[in-house]
Amino acid sequence: MRKILTFLSIMATLVLFVACGNSKPAEGEQKKDGGEKQVAQSADVKKNIAVVYSTGGKGDKSFNDAVFHGLEKAKAELGIKFSEYEPKNAESEAKEALEKFAETGEYDLIIGVGFTMKESVIAAATAYPDQKFAIVDETITGLPNVTSLTFKEHEGSFLVGALAAMMSKTGTVGFIGGMENPVIQKFEAGFAQGAKYINPNIKVLTVYIGGSNAFNDPASAKTKTETLIQQKADVVYHAAGGSGAGVFQAAKEKNVYAIGVDSDQDDIVPGTILTSMMKYVDVATFNIVKDTLEGKYTNEHHEYGVKENGVGTTNFKNTKDKIGEENIKKLDQIKQDISDGKITVSPTVEGKK
The missing domain is CATH 3.40.50.2300 (Response regulator)
Structure with a gap:
């Protein structure tokens, strides 16, 4: 009888040990105070x-x-x-x-x-x-x-608009957008404001590619850029995605400056592309x-925005000498003034909603 009781006692201990060993939360779960379970973020x-x-x-x-x-x-x-x-x-x-x-x-x-x-x-x-x-x-x-x-594309575009005005010899610059909508109009708005900040009398020409393939139509972009150049635009900024290749080609052929967008496009046509409006997507x-x-x-x-280092310019690696130290310092000051709130850039084009 004593042996039987000892055996039963050992078995009970083992059962209790196994039960306690399984009492922790299942993988991917953790216990809150009070014993409630919740799924762990990491799971x-x-x-x-x-x-x-x-x-x-x-x-x-x-x-x-x-x-x-x-x-x-x-x-x-x-x-x-x-x-x-x-x-x-x-x-x-x-x-x-x-x-x-x-x-x-x-x-x-x-x-x-x-x-x-x-x-x-x-x-x-x-x-x-x-x-x-x-x-x-x-x-x-x-x-x-x-x-x-x-x-805040308008803030980055203000910077390249200011640069365009500094570099323009004709007093006319151009903007080519892909599809006309509030987002792309922010690029247009900032560019025009930046150019006029440097030269209140500058002429800013604007054209949109449109159509069903507005952001991947280099041929149309090239034609429209040539039209702007014929109207004396000697710096052309695009916000047209893959269509920008046509802008760069026309600028190179006609010996004017272009400005890239979103990514660093400066090396696509070195020396022709002054800078790119960097959008740190x-x-x-x-x-x-x-x-x-x-x-x-x-x-x-x-x-x-500029303050958050979300938009800006490249470091002018191919055009630093053409732009000149004085203009680069002026751009640095404009950037600081935007960051500090001394310059406020509107995201909308005057007369458009």
Whole structure:
């Protein structure tokens, strides 16, 4: 009888030990005070990102490439993997592409690139409320699973507008936009204000490419640039994505200056391109990926201007001697004045809404 009781006592101890050993939260869970369970942030991190690019896709040496560079940096420094989709028509293909990524449940974050994505991102985010999204170049409010990344393009464009006026010998400069909408008008508005800040009497010519392929139509951009040059524009700034290649070609052939946009385009035609209005989309992309992986994702609106080092110019590596030290110092002072609030740049073109 004593042996039986001893055996039962040992078995009871083992049962109690095993039960206590399994009392910790399951993997991916942690206990709150009071014993309630919640899913830990780190449990959901897969380090997978998806991106749907804007019209023109990678290789535009502009906006899309900047997003790609941000993801490449995140791959190198954060260890992510990313999936990509390059639509021929962002407006018609984006929704399906975004939703195909979302339905897998495999992505920590899905990024829609460009203002033409707005309705598609809203639709996808509404259909998949547990999926985190980000949109670049637009603002979406009211959805907890969408964060917006925008830029004060008008502030960066003010800087290159000022430079254009400093370098113009004819008193006429030009702006070529892709599609006429509030985002691209911010480039136009800032450029005109910057030019007139230096020379109140300067003439600023503006033209838009338009059509169904506004941001990937170098031939039309070249023709329109030649028209501006015929009207005496000797510095031409573009905000037209891949179409900018046509602007640069015309500027080189006609021996005038051009100004690039979004990414560092200075080396495309060295010496012809004075500078590029840098829009640090790569930085914004990297930051939102990092925040998401670290459990810091929110649906707040992130806006990058001169003060936030979100927009600016290149370092004039090919044109420093042409521009001159005095003009560069003047630009540095203008940049500081914008950052300090001494110069306020309007995001809208006078007479336009």
